[in-house]
Amino acid sequence: MLYAIETEGITKKFDEITAVNNVSISVKPGELFGLLGPNGAGKTTLINMLSTMIEPTGGSAKVWDFDVKKDAPHVRQNIGMVFQDTTLDDRLTGRENLDLHGRLYDMDSKHRKKRIEEVLSLVELTDRANAIVKTYSGGMTRRLEIARGLMHHPHVLFLDEPTLGLDPQTRNHIWEYIKVLNKEEGVTIVLTTHYMEEADHLCHRIAIIDHGEIVALDTPEALKNMLGGDVITLELENPDNISRLCEIYKENGCASIVSRKNNDVFITVRDGERQIPHVLELASDAGIPIRSVSLHKPTLDDVFLHFTGRAIRDKEAGETERVGYILRARRK
Amino acid sequence: MVRKAANTVYTMWLREMLRFWRSKSRIVGSLATPFFFLVFLGPGFSSSYRLPTGQPLDNSFLAPGLIGMAILFSSLMGGVSIIWDKEFGFLKEILIAPVSRFYVALGKAVGGVTTSIIQGILILIIAWLIGIKYHSLPGVVASMGIMFILGIGFIGLGIALASKIESHEGFQMVMSFLTMPLVLLSGAFFPITNLPGWLKLLVYANPLTYGVEAIRWCLLGNSTIPIITSLAGITLFAFFMMLLGGKLFDSMEI
Known part of the structure; x- marks a missing residue:
């Protein structure tokens, strides 16, 4: 079998x-x-x-x-x-x-x-x-x-x-x-x-x-992993540097996807925690000051969102869950 | 195959017994009604009413009726308790097991009828302690057989109802509209010899009548309906109700 x-x-x-x-x-x-x-x-x-x-x-x-x-x-x-x-x-x-x-x-x-x-x-x-x-x-x-x-x-x-x-x-x-x-x-x-x-x-x-x-x-x-990897978010001291930093990362080929929003640069990489030092090094070599770094590992929430176009939480009918809970409580 | 069926029936019976044993206070409660009837109603009746034979209508007339009533209540409840199993989920545990539904229903019935007979016997003893003279010992033993057949009949009816009723609210209504007429139209509390035609029709259409009459014959040695007729009546009733109950339970959806 x-x-x-x-x-x-x-x-x-x-x-x-x-x-x-x-x-x-x-x-x-x-x-x-x-x-x-x-x-x-x-x-x-x-x-x-x-x-x-x-x-x-x-x-x-x-x-x-x-x-x-x-x-x-x-x-x-x-x-x-x-x-x-x-x-x-x-x-x-x-x-x-x-x-x-x-x-x-x-x-x-x-x-x-x-x-x-x-x-x-x-x-x-x-x-x-x-x-x-x-x-x-x-x-x-x-x-x-x-x-x-x-x-x-x-x-x-x-x-x-x-x-x-x-x-x-x-x-x-x-x-x-x-x-x-x-x-x-x-x-x-x-x-x-x-x-x-x-x-x-x-x-x-x-x-x-x-x-x-x-x-x-x-x-x-x-x-x-289907989502492409972890996301490193860099917040810059000076927004003027954003475009230049994005270029640097793309040229170095250290990330598959680089995107930006307001003061932040998002870099999608595999093994995010190991990539952070390298990413920071590149920024410091270029003389671009970084204010903060954060790492987001994809969760199944992101996966669900990716495949269905919405978050599982949106549909999570608190109602059903609560009823189940009340039923259980009543039986005690 | 036979062993497996017997095993299923026994398991369901065992569960009923375990639950019965846990609800001792309920048993005492269920004996209160017949006890008060015997202690208060019996003497009250005997001082006011005479049977057609000239004897007073006393406890010895009432006792078989009270036993019949107790069997009706507890058997019907036993069958209908499937609704509770459904509501509290245990029914799923049974229905997912690799056992036949029919033997599950049968085991439930045998369990319910055992508890009914125990209650019937307790009333027999109470009545005896109060001073009722039974016709003969074989008669007393035979009355237990009648209780068994009668109990199976009402459990079958209960299972059939439970398989069709969705909630226990509906069940409450069925119970009040079913049990009271059945008891009052059964000759448990009055002799059925000189009834007006319409009432006689209802009384003779009531399966409990034959049960009460048969128990009366066993315990006291006399009855209005011949014992053969009573016995045939309750046996047919039990057979068809169990068949109906088993069939409806089999097709029940949860």
């Missing part, structure tokens, strides 16, 4: 709207793969199709070599799923939730008991395992859900917005768990997120999805 997940032109149409349009992706075994896009881009619809929760209206997809349409039971046995909203039974304890899950996935008693301890210690919930889930904090609930998703040794784990509505500190914790389980359990992970930092920090490869279509797909580094 070459790929953990392979889709070919997978499509989902709801009445009028095409939520996912002709998406073809391949995810390698052991990969941590991210689907990045604004709310409503079709991320959840896509993983719902891959996890057999909904049927595609077109195209095909294989998960761990099983067809999602024809062989849903096998797909289900091989995947773990952590939904956006909690799906735990909050009247039961953490341990009971895991135990019921193990039973649903047909694990025998001995195996179940051993695995419960393993996944609990993985997400550091051993101490609270016998407490009723209702008493858990948002972060603990999330961790328990991740533990449950791993319970039956799935080959592929889907995480739908794993840190939505969590505070930054908890978010960092969850990130660490995700990294650890990808490495130690060797499980292939597909996560959706609209947080740039999350995708950048965690994923080996990222598919940027917008309006149901993949607009770019590569490693975070490669995606950022």
Whole structure:
């Protein structure tokens, strides 16, 4: 088997709207793969199709070599799923939730008991395992859900917005768990997120999805490199020197793109931090005083802007996020 | 295959039991109504009303009706609790598991019916402590079988409703418009021998009537409707409701 997940032109149409349009992706075994896009881009619809929760209206997809349409039971046995909203039974304890899950996935008693301890210690919930889930904090609930998703040794784990509505500190914790389980359990992970930092920090490869279509797909580094490199911004003491300085940089061929605005010169280069001394040297050789220097490394925000023509933040419906947060809070 | 189905049913049953055990205070609460009926309504009725046979209408007449009522309430609730599972998300956890939906529904039903029977038995014991004489021990055991069949029927109905109702607001309305008429038209509180024609029609169309009559026959040794008719009535009801519930649950979208 070459790929953990392979889709070919997978499509989902709801009445009028095409939520996912002709998406073809391949995810390698052991990969941590991210689907990045604004709310409503079709991320959840896509993983719902891959996890057999909904049927595609077109195209095909294989998960761990099983067809999602024809062989849903096998797909289900091989995947773990952590939904956006909690799906735990909050009247039961953490341990009971895991135990019921193990039973649903047909694990025998001995195996179940051993695995419960393993996944609990993985997400550091051993101490609270016998407490009723209702008493858990948002972060603990999330961790328990991740533990449950791993319970039956799935080959592929889907995480739908794993840190939505969590505070930054908890978010960092969850990130660490995700990294650890990808490495130690060797499980292939597909996560959706609209947080740039999350995708950048965690994923080996990222598919940027917008309006149901993949607009770019590569490693975070490669995606950022597509923009041409880092941007060094120089602020001059005397604006009169701007044109001359731009000429100097162009002649020296040290930058691919040089542009200007007001008192500032923008130089796009690779390895910006290493280029700064050279850039300053050229300016000082020419006797042009510099007031300040700053370096901007491209972020996925810039990448998203580049491919879609707008910032992801513009579309980030604070509404949906807040509702999710309120729902979670209400359940506590 | 059979083992896997049994495993699914057992898992769902186990969950219901765990939840039931956690809600001990609710069980006590659910016993309060029948308890007050037996303690206050029974003596009040017996001093005012006579059965057509000439005996006073007392606790021994009311007890089977109260058991039937308890089974109706808890079974219907058990089935309808799928709405809560839907709202609180747990249903997704079940539906994404590699198990058959039909056996999930069946496990839910068996779990719900177990809690119903436990409540029925508790009322049996309370009534006995208050001084009701049961006809025979085999009769008491048989009454539990009736509770089982009746419970399955109403759980099937509950699951069917839950699969169609979107929110728990809608559910509240269905519950008030369903449970009260079912109880009041069941002969739980009055003998069904000399009813006016229109009322008789409604009472005989009510599945709970046959349940109450069958329980009455088991516990007290006599009933207005022959036991064979009652038994056939509730068995058919249970069969069709479970079929309907299973079918609607299977096609339910979340």
